[in-house]
Amino acid sequence: MFTESWTNPRRNIIKFANITLSAILLASNALPAAFAAEPIVPTNLEPHHHVILENQYVTVMRVMIRPGESTLFHEQHLDYVNTHVDGSPVQASYPNKPAKDFAMKSGNVKFGAHQGHSEVDKITNTGSSLNMQIAFEIKQAGPPGFGTASRPSTPAFQQVLDKKSVNGWKVTLQPGESSGVYQQKGPGVRVFFTEGRVLEAIPGRPNRNKEIWVHKGDAALTTAGPVEIINGGDTPLVFNDYELK
Known part of the structure; x- marks a missing residue:
């Protein structure tokens, strides 16, 4: 073996290259499985969603995402109202479809109709300031049945x-x-x-x-x-x- 290593250096280089390539391929094949194992949690257990109020009808959360931070993948399975108090540009990532970039604008309201068809996403704050939302889940399935809501017809x-x-x-x-x-x-x-x-x-x-x-x-x-x-x-x-x- 000692003699062969000196008399056939090209053969040893080829063997070393083959072993290194095999190790790289094994490592790269393991990466998707690691990403696929990223946890999915209920929205009200996601660490950036802080439950601040709750009763039999709604769960109210203060959502705070610092610049560059991401939530965990979280599942929304209830109708969901999201008020953007301090907005920012964000990226929404999904387990089985391409990511999407958009702006959460301060003052905007988003409604998620998730009763019966849940959605899993992860939100990354791609801006330079804190993203803060107040969101609440509606616990009852379908219209709760309290009647048509109305307010005074005034400019207020x-x-x-x-x-x-x-x-x-x-x-x-x-x-x-x-x-x-x-x-x-x-x-x-x-x-x-x-x-x-x-x-x-x-x-x-x-x-x-x-x-x-x-x-x-x-x-x-x-x-x-x-x-x-x-x-x-x-x-x-x-x-x-x-x-x-």
Whole structure:
């Protein structure tokens, strides 16, 4: 063997090359299996989706994705309302189809009709600032059956969502302005785009109000009944008001 290694160097080089090539091929064949093993989790267990509010009707999550970070692959199997509080460009990756680049624009609302046909994706923040969303899953299958939701026909209310299970309005109240009294038929969620002081009338107690201070990105659960919201601050108050129907 010692003599052959010196007298046949070309043969040894060929053997070494064949062994190296075989090792590279084995390693490359193992890569797809490793990527395929990437975990898929329910949306409410994905680490970037922080559950902040929940009742029998909805699960509300604050989603925060830093620049360059990605969520895990997560499965959405319930109807899903997503409010983009601080948007960014993102890339959505899927297990069995090409990735897609698009912009989540601040203030936009996305509805995912996932009852009966779930979707799995992974979102990467390809921008340079934090991506923050408030999203909620609707737990009931089909329309919950609370009735047709409506709001006052005033410039303060702009409808942004009209689906079989949920309606949504963007509400803008100037300092001191009232929404007017309206009747909410089903439970819902509020998502705030600005900070400020909010006065909410207490039903049956004239001129008595619950006062809270809200921040950008705050969310609140709401219930059926008469509602009046007053901007108790000195800057415009902007929020989205969602109601199950």
